[in-house]
Amino acid sequence: MGTDNDRIHVCVRLKKDEEDYLCGIASVRISDGITICGIRIYYCRGRLSVVYPCLVKENKRLPVLVLGKAEKERLTALILDAFESERLK
Known part of the structure; x- marks a missing residue:
């Protein structure tokens, strides 16, 4: 990846539906113009x-x-830290 943690921006959206194991969706911007979307978080x-x-x-x-x-x-x-932070809000 070659980037520092302060340049990486993680965005997590919690999923409220308890029916399945999916509990969040994340996107990560690792540099200008490069974003990874559709990262799924399961429990x-x-x-x-x-x-x-x-x-x-x-x-x-x-x-x-x-x-x-x-x-x-x-x-x-980083994604799991952002997820926990969002969950505790």
């Missing part, structure tokens, strides 16, 4: 998980965004 088996968007083509799921393990973990932590 299942007692823990939160973040699912990044993918492209489905001919029954294959292709990642829209390719991140290294460390970058993905850092981005996931």
